Amino acid sequence: MASGGEPSRATLQDVAARAGVSAKTVSNVVNGHPHVRPETRERVLQAMGELHYRVNLSARHLARGRTGIVALAVPWLSNPYFAELAHHVIRAARREAERGESVTVLIDETHSDLERERQLVAGVGPQLLDGVIISPQGLTRADLEALTPMGPLVLLGERIFDGPVDHVAADNVAAARELTAHLLERGRRRIALVGFGDQRAGTAQLRRDGIRQAVEAAGLTLDATLQLPVEGLEREHGMRAARRLMERPDPPDAVVCFNDVVAVGMLKALSLDGVGVGPGAAVAVTGFDNIPESGYTVPALTTVDWRTEELAETALEVLLDRIQSRRTLRPREITTPHRLVVRDSS
Amino acid sequence: MASGGEPSRATLQDVAARAGVSAKTVSNVVNGHPHVRPETRERVLQAMGELHYRVNLSARHLARGRTGIVALAVPWLSNPYFAELAHHVIRAARREAERGESVTVLIDETHSDLERERQLVAGVGPQLLDGVIISPQGLTRADLEALTPMGPLVLLGERIFDGPVDHVAADNVAAARELTAHLLERGRRRIALVGFGDQRAGTAQLRRDGIRQAVEAAGLTLDATLQLPVEGLEREHGMRAARRLMERPDPPDAVVCFNDVVAVGMLKALSLDGVGVGPGAAVAVTGFDNIPESGYTVPALTTVDWRTEELAETALEVLLDRIQSRRTLRPREITTPHRLVVRDSS
Numbered sequence: 001m002a003s004g005g006e007p008s009r010a011t012l013q014d015v016a017a018r019a020g021v022s023a024k025t026v027s028n029v030v031n032g033h034p035h036v037r038p039e040t041r042e043r044v045l046q047a048m049g050e051l052h053y054r055v056n057l058s059a060r061h062l063a064r065g066r067t068g069i070v071a072l073a074v075p076w077l078s079n080p081y082f083a084e085l086a087h088h089v090i091r092a093a094r095r096e097a098e099r100g101e102s103v104t105v106l107i108d109e110t111h112s113d114l115e116r117e118r119q120l121v122a123g124v125g126p127q128l129l130d131g132v133i134i135s136p137q138g139l140t141r142a143d144l145e146a147l148t149p150m151g152p153l154v155l156l157g158e159r160i161f162d163g164p165v166d167h168v169a170a171d172n173v174a175a176a177r178e179l180t181a182h183l184l185e186r187g188r189r190r191i192a193l194v195g196f197g198d199q200r201a202g203t204a205q206l207r208r209d210g211i212r213q214a215v216e217a218a219g220l221t222l223d224a225t226l227q228l229p230v231e232g233l234e235r236e237h238g239m240r241a242a243r244r245l246m247e248r249p250d251p252p253d254a255v256v257c258f259n260d261v262v263a264v265g266m267l268k269a270l271s272l273d274g275v276g277v278g279p280g281a282a283v284a285v286t287g288f289d290n291i292p293e294s295g296y297t298v299p300a301l302t303t304v305d306w307r308t309e310e311l312a313e314t315a316l317e318v319l320l321d322r323i324q325s326r327r328t329l330r331p332r333e334i335t336t337p338h339r340l341v342v343r344d345s346s
Numbered sequence: 347m348a349s350g351g352e353p354s355r356a357t358l359q360d361v362a363a364r365a366g367v368s369a370k371t372v373s374n375v376v377n378g379h380p381h382v383r384p385e386t387r388e389r390v391l392q393a394m395g396e397l398h399y400r401v402n403l404s405a406r407h408l409a410r411g412r413t414g415i416v417a418l419a420v421p422w423l424s425n426p427y428f429a430e431l432a433h434h435v436i437r438a439a440r441r442e443a444e445r446g447e448s449v450t451v452l453i454d455e456t457h458s459d460l461e462r463e464r465q466l467v468a469g470v471g472p473q474l475l476d477g478v479i480i481s482p483q484g485l486t487r488a489d490l491e492a493l494t495p496m497g498p499l500v501l502l503g504e505r506i507f508d509g510p511v512d513h514v515a516a517d518n519v520a521a522a523r524e525l526t527a528h529l530l531e532r533g534r535r536r537i538a539l540v541g542f543g544d545q546r547a548g549t550a551q552l553r554r555d556g557i558r559q560a561v562e563a564a565g566l567t568l569d570a571t572l573q574l575p576v577e578g579l580e581r582e583h584g585m586r587a588a589r590r591l592m593e594r595p596d597p598p599d600a601v602v603c604f605n606d607v608v609a610v611g612m613l614k615a616l617s618l619d620g621v622g623v624g625p626g627a628a629v630a631v632t633g634f635d636n637i638p639e640s641g642y643t644v645p646a647l648t649t650v651d652w653r654t655e656e657l658a659e660t661a662l663e664v665l666l667d668r669i670q671s672r673r674t675l676r677p678r679e680i681t682t683p684h685r686l687v688v689r690d691s692s
Contacts, residue, residue: 077430077432083424087423094457106417107423109433109436122394234638239642268646292424297614
């Protein structure tokens with residue numbers, strides 16, 4: 001880069017000779033094998049630098065049939081749930097590498113943009129990515145049917161069920177039902193829903209179904225006027241929703257927020273307005289996702305934990321199986337476990 | 347993948363013919379150009395799927411001299427500061443793409459692992475990545491000097507100054523000095539430091555220097571017994587540190603936490619123990635980073651905002667300039683602005 005003139009054409013053998021190691025060792029360094037001694041790796045990298053050696057990815061992938069790179073695409077890294085998910089998928093890949101199967105996960109953020117999701121899915125294939133794990137927001141089953149032959153793909157989340165590719169998701173209906181049953185057991189009767197707008201069809205619909213099932217099983221009905229759409233799913237939207245709910249002549253005695261981020265804003269507004277939250281207090285508040293900050297709000301937030309680490313491991317395992325298998329496997333629908341986390345806010 | 351037999355060798359022209367568009371249009375879709383109509387893109391992708399067409403990345407990059415892919419490597423995506431940074435770098439790249447220069451940012455998480463950082467830096471080059479933005483934790487200047495010829499690299503953070511590559515960082519000394527001056531102005535005198543352990547040499551050292559400068563400018567000295575190392579920088583570590591500080595016979599009247607994540611745990615513990623936080627109360631608490639949750643803690647947290655969006659844009663701009671420039675540019679040291687955010691916790 002820095003030096004001018006013709007690019008060098010150093011070979012693997014040139015690097016090996018300069019570093020005083022075997023060509024196999026250079027290859028191990030290039031392929032990121034974990035069992036190379038740091039001093040050796042250092043020497044090889046130094047020789048590569050001095051000779052301006054370029055890894056020939058095409059040659060590598062021709063030999064192995066793969067690039068060793070997969071992508072995880074999430075809508076927003078600024079949502080702590082997706083940041084945690086990314087973290088756990090990368091950790092799972094690191095553990096795979098320790099077992100000898102080197103795999104690198106790169107993260108992409110789609111901003112819920114359909115075109116971006118399509119580009120990513122279309123980019124799967126032996127030239128760059130061995131496979132993609134995607135939490136789609138815009139992509140439809142029809143898109144996938146047009147794009148599937150491109151390469152291994154694992155879908156996360158609730159937007160597409162029974163599509164032409166592997167799908168990993170938790171049971172949102174059951175989780176929402178259990179959360180609501182907990183509120184009803186604690187004597188809550190007027191349950192408000194915040195953030196379950198129609199725009200987030202899949203997930204919101206399933207959670208609403210679960211809430212309704214629990215309410216109806218208790219012989220009650222959901223009050224439609226207590227279902228508040230919000231303009232977004234950030235903390236500020238939860239804050240504004242709290243004010244709209246609490247200035248009603250008949251405020252709710254429980255608020256189920258679509259996710260923890262919204263619930264954090266709700267708790268903040270209730271705290272500023274001096275409204276008591278928790279058992280025996282004016283209102284109970286719950287979320288979904290169990291993001292790290294939910295244990296540290298005042299009061300700590302009751303929520304649903306999606307066992308993100310297990311979900312991440314499962315998704316990666318399914319993808320690697322699909323990449324490595326020589327058989328044509330049928331699309332799989334895999335449901336991961338969840339658990340209710342009861343804290344001081346309910 | 348799913349179908350057996352010989353892999354197809356469909357050409358760009360085959361795809362164009364099947365989709366009923368020009369080869370140029372197929373090329374635009376492949377290269378992710380923004381000005382392709384969605385229906386056209388759809389038709390091209392469909393034809394590519396039907397023909398099992400594979401994008402030939404090597405041909406693309408030979409033509410353009412680049413792959414159009416850069417990586418951002420952060421130590422932990424589970425730290426909201428780095429998740430926000432990743433989000434803003436990806437957004438900045440999206441804006442570049444709208445201006446016609448298509449660039450895709452993929453995110454990597456290094457877990458502060460030196461070997462991982464070295465591999466990533468060694469992987470820069472025309473075969474896969476056009477460049478890397480990295481917030482190093484283990485990498486030294488010596489590593490970089492051995493690896494630099496590999497390709498364009500931008501360093502973030504405080505670990506390496508005056509290295510052989512471009513460096514973008516905020517002024518941590520000034521920020522810490524301003525934060526501490528604010529505490530002193532509010533009458534705080536016994537200032538505790540939490541999480542400024544020696545293990546995080548660069549950043550912690552600079553912030554400690556700034557704090558000391560402000561304290562000494564006020565004619566005071568820092569109490570060494572009020573400098574608490576912690577085992578990690580998560581919320582739980584802030585929580586434990588709060589208890590150790592508050593059970594002292596002479597507790598501090600202000601706590602400067604190394605980052606907001608630690609401060610969030612500190613605030614939670616003080617709330618549970620009924621210790622008042624804020625102006626006129628027993629103790630003031632501050633952090634660094636202005637992560638999204640810091641405006642929503644009870645009380646809201648005083649902190650330093652690194653203007654992450656601007657920092658992200660600057661880092662990407664510097665990297666793209668380095669990738670695209672035909673000249674040999676000298677390494678640049680760029681300082682980005684910051685601002686003190688005073689909230690209810692001080």
